[in-house]
Amino acid sequence: MYRRALTALQKFTLRLDVAINRVYPTDLNPLYYTGGLTNLFLFILVVSGIFIFFYYVPSLFEGHASIVYLTEQVPYGGLIRGIHRYSADAFIVAAVLHLLRNWFTDRYLFSRDSPWISGMFMLLLGGFIGATGYILVWDERALAVLGVFDGLLRSIPIVGRAFAELVIGGEGLGEATLPRILLLHVGPASALYVLLWWHYVRLRHPKIWPPATWVLVNLGVVTLLAALIPAVSGTPATPGARPGAMPLDVFFLLPFWLAGLMPPLLVVLLVAGLFVLGFVIPYVNRESDPEMGVRHAGVAQVIDGNCTGCELCYYDCPYNAIVMVPSPHPGLSRAAASRKLLAVVLDSRCVECGICIGACPFEALELPGMLESEITRAATEAVGVAGAGRA
Amino acid sequence: MNDAHRSYVISVYVLALVGALCAGLILVGERFGSPERRDFWALGGAALGMIFVVYGLILLMLRKLGMIGLRRAEVEDDLRGRWTKPVP
Amino acid sequence: MTGAMPAQGDRAPRVIGFVCDWAVGTSAITDGDGRLRAHPSVVLIRVPCSGFIRPGWLEDTLKAGADGVFVVGCPYGDCLNREGNYLMRERMDQLQRRLQRRKVDPSRLAMLAHGMHDEAAFLAEVAALLNRLRQLGPPPAPRTSAPRLAGPTTAPQAVPAEEGGA
Numbered sequence A: 001m002y003r004r005a006l007t008a009l010q011k012f013t014l015r016l017d018v019a020i021n022r023v024y025p026t027d028l029n030p031l032y033y034t035g036g037l038t039n040l041f042l043f044i045l046v047v048s049g050i051f052i053f054f055y056y057v058p059s060l061f062e063g064h065a066s067i068v069y070l071t072e073q074v075p076y077g078g079l080i081r082g083i084h085r086y087s088a089d090a091f092i093v094a095a096v097l098h099l100l101r102n103w104f105t106d107r108y109l110f111s112r113d114s115p116w117i118s119g120m121f122m123l124l125l126g127g128f129i130g131a132t133g134y135i136l137v138w139d140e141r142a143l144a145v146l147g148v149f150d151g152l153l154r155s156i157p158i159v160g161r162a163f164a165e166l167v168i169g170g171e172g173l174g175e176a177t178l179p180r181i182l183l184l185h186v187g188p189a190s191a192l193y194v195l196l197w198w199h200y201v202r203l204r205h206p207k208i209w210p211p212a213t214w215v216l217v218n219l220g221v222v223t224l225l226a227a228l229i230p231a232v233s234g235t236p237a238t239p240g241a242r243p244g245a246m247p248l249d250v251f252f253l254l255p256f257w258l259a260g261l262m263p264p265l266l267v268v269l270l271v272a273g274l275f276v277l278g279f280v281i282p283y284v285n286r287e288s289d290p291e292m293g294v295r296h297a298g299v300a301q302v303i304d305g306n307c308t309g310c311e312l313c314y315y316d317c318p319y320n321a322i323v324m325v326p327s328p329h330p331g332l333s334r335a336a337a338s339r340k341l342l343a344v345v346l347d348s349r350c351v352e353c354g355i356c357i358g359a360c361p362f363e364a365l366e367l368p369g370m371l372e373s374e375i376t377r378a379a380t381e382a383v384g385v386a387g388a389g390r391a
Numbered sequence B: 001m002n003d004a005h006r007s008y009v010i011s012v013y014v015l016a017l018v019g020a021l022c023a024g025l026i027l028v029g030e031r032f033g034s035p036e037r038r039d040f041w042a043l044g045g046a047a048l049g050m051i052f053v054v055y056g057l058i059l060l061m062l063r064k065l066g067m068i069g070l071r072r073a074e075v076e077d078d079l080r081g082r083w084t085k086p087v088p
Numbered sequence C: 001m002t003g004a005m006p007a008q009g010d011r012a013p014r015v016i017g018f019v020c021d022w023a024v025g026t027s028a029i030t031d032g033d034g035r036l037r038a039h040p041s042v043v044l045i046r047v048p049c050s051g052f053i054r055p056g057w058l059e060d061t062l063k064a065g066a067d068g069v070f071v072v073g074c075p076y077g078d079c080l081n082r083e084g085n086y087l088m089r090e091r092m093d094q095l096q097r098r099l100q101r102r103k104v105d106p107s108r109l110a111m112l113a114h115g116m117h118d119e120a121a122f123l124a125e126v127a128a129l130l131n132r133l134r135q136l137g138p139p140p141a142p143r144t145s146a147p148r149l150a151g152p153t154t155a156p157q158a159v160p161a162e163e164g165g166a
Helices: A002-023 A030-053 A063-072 A077-104 A110-136 A140-154 A160-168 A177-200 A212-228 A254-258 A264-283 A289-296 A312-316 A355-359 A372-388 B003-032 B038-064 C055-063 C084-101 C119-136
Strands: A322-326 A341-345 C015-020 C042-047 C068-073 C109-113
Touching: A002 A030, A002 A077, A030 A077, A030 A177, A030 A212, A063 A077, A077 A110, A077 A212, A077 B038, A110 A140, A110 A177, A110 A264, A140 A160, A140 A254, A140 A264, A160 A177, A212 B038, A254 A264, A289 C042, A312 A322, A312 A355, A355 C084, A372 C015, A372 C042, A372 C055, B003 B038, C015 C055, C015 C119, C055 C068, C055 C084, C068 C084, C068 C119, C084 C109, C109 C119
Parallel strands: C015 C042, C015 C068, C068 C109
Antiparallel strands: A322 A341
């Protein structure tokens, strides 16, 4: 049931690609760069965030006023604030598109669970950072969000109260609150870069940035939005006052809205449950082994006797699954006898793609399920079949 | 030059014109903007955003014209006898 | 070379295609033997990734009598294994240049890039390739004599080494 749904979603995703590729050259298809777009928006967030950081005062009395000062008095301050606000939404949109695309196109198999798991952590952290960002503005909505957040945390049994006090900076609202929230906003944002290292570590040539066209267009759209729909603060937060209606940001504040409809512990369990399901995804294969067919031909094997240590496979492997080690003994063939290095395949990182086999000029690599002898035999037979099929 | 190429070239000119206009609007925003007249700052900001978008689209048009490069490996050059389709 | 040979009646060129399993879906357009229904002289072989192909295999296929051979990978930018199609593209370039020195027309080798569900564009490009191969005519006859090898058995005066076979 899950498998059939996933296959249908894969078909939809790839059909969409065919349509998009009629308009753009394929290597400019924006959907191939969802990760790069997320990174772009993160970069914009960090730069605009640093600018805002210089003006923000994390105190109950000046928090709201400092942001209003930035928005209204500083030249283009409102623009920078708006850019920060809209890139945050764009970050979540791009991250979710990235998640969906990699999910629907099987890009989490074998050792690619590493980027997946780190990505789920980043999504979780990103959502948290966004929520704290809304609190920092310290308007009516911020107070409501903080209150709900406090309630959600306290609903967790045993540890809930400690977490809530950690976030609020004490037993209740006080002067320590906004500096604490600021720390919880900037600190995890920096931690995102550590998680990004983990995200990239198993990949060679990760696509970190989108092509120039998309960098510019997205930067421009975010700036346009910031100018045309200015981000404004609501009325200053007054603790104890009854909050009125507030605009909902669906990208970050959905759990907080849900908390108004159901018990807080249920919201916590729902969010936690979704993330647990997310962590499980890379370990549920959409296709069974026979269905994968040639794509599951076994981990690449180095034919020790032939390897000359030329490093071509090492440079071509997209997953850094081949390492060169000092050769413990000479090879068997003439070229391999004088080698200094030997290629070793790290099984845990190999995704069985066979690119190393194509790279090797010395027939020193094979996929167990698709040997060179089988390929050449199939090709010779195919020539015969093709001849028989001529008009 | 075929129809598609002609339309790309015209687009580049139009986009460049829009970009120049936006540059002018940024200057206007700078000149007349102040904390009391923030709509000029907003105008300048929108023009700045528009310039980024225009620049990105010009690059896209140039790419479709085949004038700016892609990875060398994909270019159909003389070796292939030019029998395959051009850059979309 | 091109167009100088008489057309070999209406015999369609024999073409072998190595198709990446993640690229264009072939189950709908081929019959049981791997022949394309639209062009029965084209036979497809599925491989795990376009980057899996060793250039030597393409050369061997031409030597086995194919008029042309192509590799199909994913659209550039969307290789499931991220770089396979770019790497194959570059290896194909090198192979074409090498074979050109041996008077094999580079159009006999082709690198295609089509995503799953893009059968229409793939078939169109195969048709264009077949047209080109028809224009080229049959491939040059394979070498019939063994190459002369330099060595102690030849005459003592300097003998230029022949271009070796494989």
